[in-house]
Amino acid sequence: MRILLIEDEPEMASVLKTALERQDIIVDHAATLADAEAVARLGHHDAVVLDRRLPDGDGLSLIPRLRALHLDVPVIALTALSGLDDRVAGLDAGADDYMVKPFATVELVARLNALHRRSFTTRANQVMVGRLTYDFRHREALVEDQALELPRRERLVLETLIRRPGRTIMRGALEEAVYALDDEIGSNALDAHISRLRRKLDDVAAGIEIRAIRNLGYLLRAAS
Amino acid sequence: MRILLIEDEPEMASVLKTALERQDIIVDHAATLADAEAVARLGHHDAVVLDRRLPDGDGLSLIPRLRALHLDVPVIALTALSGLDDRVAGLDAGADDYMVKPFATVELVARLNALHRRSFTTRANQVMVGRLTYDFRHREALVEDQALELPRRERLVLETLIRRPGRTIMRGALEEAVYALDDEIGSNALDAHISRLRRKLDDVAAGIEIRAIRNLGYLLRAAS
């Protein structure tokens, strides 16, 4: 696992870095928001540990900027303040977890591991289900190392489903992923895409099944 | 191949740029360390040519910063100093190669090519798709041992596509490979090159197809 530690106090940073590295966690360190953003953009990290009080602003302000770049890296916010308001602010801003200083580093490690496990499948840039590999970096589906050509909508559907194999994706979530907010969508356009996608996956014997969950959504899994 | 040239003397920069471009190398130019770092971070380059004496510091200081960002791009350091100490300093700092001014540009080109090949070690010097063989060492396309003459841009397109046969190359990646940063590219210049390249490949019955992936990019593969 590799994380980005954003913390301006040198001593705190050093202590944390040492503790994390002892747990086999790779730590990149940034002391300012500007640096942090530049580094985070590279997308190398499995998690971000973010101090709120930084020389160039509130750490939380980084989160929406990362999200805007489609960096869905989980974020743990650190703060000296323990008030409920601050906790809410942190989670509102999109932090995935929240720790109040002072805290035991073992707890931070534990939470990082938890986040990592939780998001592991979604963050790898390749996911494999059945005989199908989806490469998020190149945005292509591969069967036996051959690209499977998928048009835009179908590809978006597949991307969304394969991020959480075997889990239900609600219909609304799918629509959000496939259509922009201002794209009005009537009728059953989504169903049609699912249908076409299924057909293509069958044609190449991808060993994948897309199941409808009535009144809820769909899930993708290796065919039994 | 695309490189980042970091050199503050305008004349030197201009001469090198011209010489390299004559060898079909795409050159992005930065005059300061700050600029260079910002551009290098984009990860577009196959190599960095780095002058040591720069207005904002010793060029070598860039290398550890790039490594910290896990940019493993090879670096050739240029210097006016030929002392052993300087050579050691350069290699210590992580430069892959080292040249003392003044030097012959042909030598620089040769070393760049060597580095480039080395960084593609996993890849053969020749790739064959359909009836077409592309020889990266001599930078020529062969059909039945007959060289196929391709102008610069078309060859760059082919090189990029054939590196990953049967896989999608995103439009942006193609543009990066074929054009320098400051080359304004409007309209459909890339499309036009693809079209001309296709025509030439068809003319010699190369047995190759270049497919468009709508909204994404292109893919090259043996014709079915």
Add this chain to the structure above:
DNA sequence: TCCTGCGTAATGCCGATGCAATCTTCACAC
């Protein structure tokens, strides 16, 4: 000066997409 490479723009074409009609499957009740 001629020639070739290149970028641009106009035009034509085809695939992707949304829609709607029709068929199939599922859950539940009896």
Add this chain to the structure above:
DNA sequence: GTGTGAAGATTGCATCGGCATTACGCAGGA
């Protein structure tokens, strides 16, 4: 087991936008 209604699946069709192609003019090298 079976009937029924609702949700889902599939497919043909018209539309639209992106890609392909080609002609043209410019620029740089022979």
